[in-house]
Amino acid sequence: MRLALVGLVFMVVELSAVVWSYVNRPNELDQLLISAEADRIASDIPQMRASSTVPEDLRQPIAKGTQRAFLIHERGGGVIGQFDDGDIKVADEAPASFLVIRTQRENWGNRFLLSGTRRVTVADEPFWITVAIAGQGFGPFVPVIFNEIRFHVLFPLLLLSLLFLLFNFSVVRSTLRPLRATIAAVDGIDPAQVAMRIETKASSREVQALVSAVNRMLERVERAVRTLKDFAGDAAHELRTPLAIMMLSIGKLPEGEAKSRLAADAQGMKRLVDQMLDLSHVTALEIDANTRADLRAIASDVASELTPLAVARSRSIAFRDAGATEVHGHADAIGRALRNLVENAVSHTPPRTVVEVVAGPGGQCSVRDHGPGIPAAQRSAVLERFHRLDKSRTEGAGLGLAIASTIMTLHGGEIRIEDAPGGGALVRLIFPDSSSS
Amino acid sequence: MRVLLAEDNPRLSTLISEGLAEQGFVLDCFSTLTEAEESIAVARYDLLLVDLGMPDGDGVAFIRSIRRAGGTTPILVITARNGLGDRVGGLDSGADDYLVKPFEMPELAARCRALLRRPGGCLGTILSVGDLAFDSVEREVRIGERVIRLPPRELGLLERLMRRAGHVVSKASLEEALYALSSEVTPNAVEAAVSRLRRRLAAESANVVLHTAHGIGYMITPAVEQDDRA
Numbered sequence: 316m317r318l319a320l321v322g323l324v325f326m327v328v329e330l331s332a333v334v335w336s337y338v339n340r341p342n343e344l345d346q347l348l349i350s351a352e353a354d355r356i357a358s359d360i361p362q363m364r365a366s367s368t369v370p371e372d373l374r375q376p377i378a379k380g381t382q383r384a385f386l387i388h389e390r391g392g393g394v395i396g397q398f399d400d401g402d403i404k405v406a407d408e409a410p411a412s413f414l415v416i417r418t419q420r421e422n423w424g425n426r427f428l429l430s431g432t433r434r435v436t437v438a439d440e441p442f443w444i445t446v447a448i449a450g451q452g453f454g455p456f457v458p459v460i461f462n463e464i465r466f467h468v469l470f471p472l473l474l475l476s477l478l479f480l481l482f483n484f485s486v487v488r489s490t491l492r493p494l495r496a497t498i499a500a501v502d503g504i505d506p507a508q509v510a511m512r513i514e515t516k517a518s519s520r521e522v523q524a525l526v527s528a529v530n531r532m533l534e535r536v537e538r539a540v541r542t543l544k545d546f547a548g549d550a551a552h553e554l555r556t557p558l559a560i561m562m563l564s565i566g567k568l569p570e571g572e573a574k575s576r577l578a579a580d581a582q583g584m585k586r587l588v589d590q591m592l593d594l595s596h597v598t599a600l601e602i603d604a605n606t607r608a609d610l611r612a613i614a615s616d617v618a619s620e621l622t623p624l625a626v627a628r629s630r631s632i633a634f635r636d637a638g639a640t641e642v643h644g645h646a647d648a649i650g651r652a653l654r655n656l657v658e659n660a661v662s663h664t665p666p667r668t669v670v671e672v673v674a675g676p677g678g679q680c681s682v683r684d685h686g687p688g689i690p691a692a693q694r695s696a697v698l699e700r701f702h703r704l705d706k707s708r709t710e711g712a713g714l715g716l717a718i719a720s721t722i723m724t725l726h727g728g729e730i731r732i733e734d735a736p737g738g739g740a741l742v743r744l745i746f747p748d749s750s751s752s
Numbered sequence: 753m754r755v756l757l758a759e760d761n762p763r764l765s766t767l768i769s770e771g772l773a774e775q776g777f778v779l780d781c782f783s784t785l786t787e788a789e790e791s792i793a794v795a796r797y798d799l800l801l802v803d804l805g806m807p808d809g810d811g812v813a814f815i816r817s818i819r820r821a822g823g824t825t826p827i828l829v830i831t832a833r834n835g836l837g838d839r840v841g842g843l844d845s846g847a848d849d850y851l852v853k854p855f856e857m858p859e860l861a862a863r864c865r866a867l868l869r870r871p872g873g874c875l876g877t878i879l880s881v882g883d884l885a886f887d888s889v890e891r892e893v894r895i896g897e898r899v900i901r902l903p904p905r906e907l908g909l910l911e912r913l914m915r916r917a918g919h920v921v922s923k924a925s926l927e928e929a930l931y932a933l934s935s936e937v938t939p940n941a942v943e944a945a946v947s948r949l950r951r952r953l954a955a956e957s958a959n960v961v962l963h964t965a966h967g968i969g970y971m972i973t974p975a976v977e978q979d980d981r982a
Contacts, residue, residue, distance in 0.1 A: 555832035556761050559854035563767035566857045578856075585854050589834070596836055615968055619920040622965045626973060633966030647836040669966070 353433035381450030590714035614674035639675030655715035660684035678746035819846035882959035882974035
């Protein structure tokens with residue numbers, strides 16, 4: 316589009332230059348005017364020979380505001396057609412038979428008289444057309460210039476511009492093609508995979524510079540992510556060892572209410588540390604593009620692992636496979652997401668009720684409890700960090716659903732919270748359709 | 753039972769050795785892997801407790817080198833890491849079990865005993881849950897001092913369940929136990945055998961509970977007062 320506009324501007328400039336050069340060469344214009352008039356007359360010669368009259372359209376001169384007369388001779392000097400308006404006349408004198416072209420100008424002030432002869436060939440016979448044109452100023456030449464421009468400048472210029480436009484278009488396109496591939500590669504970078512780099516086959520130096528700049532940036536991002544991951548590991552060690560010391564020390568205290576309260580507090584802290592570290596781990600998690608995770612196996616393992624916890628608290632966990640499929644994902648991380656949902660469900664479902672863990676159908680898992688459920692207005696808020704529905708509850712830091720949510724986002728999936736038919740919360744982990752990825 | 757503990761935190765090391773000493777274990781504590789390695793070369797241990805985050809090297813590499821040298825002593829890893837994939841890494845190196853910090857003494861003692869009871873381990877072959885005891889060599893079940901007789905199928909099931917007491921044993925694993933006894937196993941053979949076992953244990957008023965984990969399997973635990981916290 317821009318190229319076409321620029322082409323148009325160039326054309327206007329070119330035309331102005333052509334007009335300018337004509338204006339500065341009046342002799343050439345004289346010749347052109349006579350030739351144009353002669354060509355017009357010549358085209359009517361067969362008609363004039365047949366009817367011996369001058370056709371109506373030839374009575375008017377080609378240029379407005381001029382007077383014109385003409386005379387047509389055939390071979391041997393015979394006049395086959397003539398026209399004059401009385402003011403100017405062409406002398407009836409046969410031109411020499413060798414004459415092909417003659418133009419002559421006379422000026423009086425700004426008036427001019429042009430006369431000239433052209434030899435034309437019509438139906439294989441030569442004719443000599445002598446034309447006289449009287450007029451003033453530059454006006455009479457304007458149509459001639461137009462004509463000239465139309466046939467000899469505009470058409471070739473248009474053709475040339477069009478060809479150039481096509482050429483430019485293809486050149487620009489082929490130059491930018493490697494860039495397009497690079498853009499696609501950058502777009503394709505999975506944020507969960509910081510080790511990824513882009514490659515280019517482009518020979519263009521600019522594209523290669525861009526690609527290596529992007530790769531340098533990816534390297535810095537990777538370093539930052541790794542630092543974060545290392546920090547998570549260090550923090551784990553730093554926090555867990557003192558907590559272990561604390562728990563073992565509490566264990567040595569004499570039995571009593573104070574001891575069991577302390578032990579419960581220490582368990583709460585352990586859970587908080589576990590969840591915070593889980594969150595930092597999953598935030599820095601990278602998912603290998605080809606890893607597949609078996610939802611059925613993951614869900615059944617989680618249900619199995621948490622059953623002792625549930626049983627110790629007079630609840631139970633039931634597992635059912637409703638036709639789960641494999642999904643693209645990190646099995647351990649998906650397990651953590653599901654584990655958090657089940658832990659939540661176990662702590663919200665009333666004693667002697669069942670938490671139902673279902674794998675499938677397809678790329679999803681669901682956990683259902685028989686507790687109070689989660690009000691619709693709170694559903695997006697509970698997925699945020701440190702959000703607890705019931706602030707009076709002391710256990711848990713409100714990180715469970717945030718962890719699950721982070722893991723699901725990482726997998727391109729989502730968490731959906733619903734009311735279970737018959738009461739309770741139904742929380743579903745939904746993975747993107749793996750057949751399309 | 754002689755146990756080696758490689759743990760760099762002196763306070764944690766003291767607490768663990770005191771706690772396990774109360775349970776009848778004898779502990780040698782080392783704060784570096786080098787010292788631990790030197791001691792393993794000269795003394796015979798029944799169990800190694802190894803913290804993965806030691807100051808002078810990676811615990812995983814340490815365990816791997818012990819296994820490569822042909823050491824078969826059971827190894828329990830104590831780790832502060834439980835990042836995604838860390839568990840697998842620890843066990844791949846040749847450790848037999850892992851325990852993530854923080855933990856309470858009963859849990860650590862139970863894990864240690866479980867490892868020592870494995871074939872080749874130094875503890876006897878008596879599995880116990882609540883007042884129920886199972887001698888896996890004599891294939892004898894006792895409730896308190898009383899010996900009870902169980903048919904082979906129920907005995908097979910009970911052994912599998914008691915080996916993983918407090919954990920869910922999958923239905924597939926129980927089915928396997930039945931297959932080992934007879935080639936003809938009907939689809940609901942496990943359910944039937946479990947319900948017979950449950951009735952029998954109830955009739956003998958054993959102090960254990962056989963829980964059903966629907967869709968997964970079964971779990972045996974000591975019968976304790978249940979926690980009815982909301």
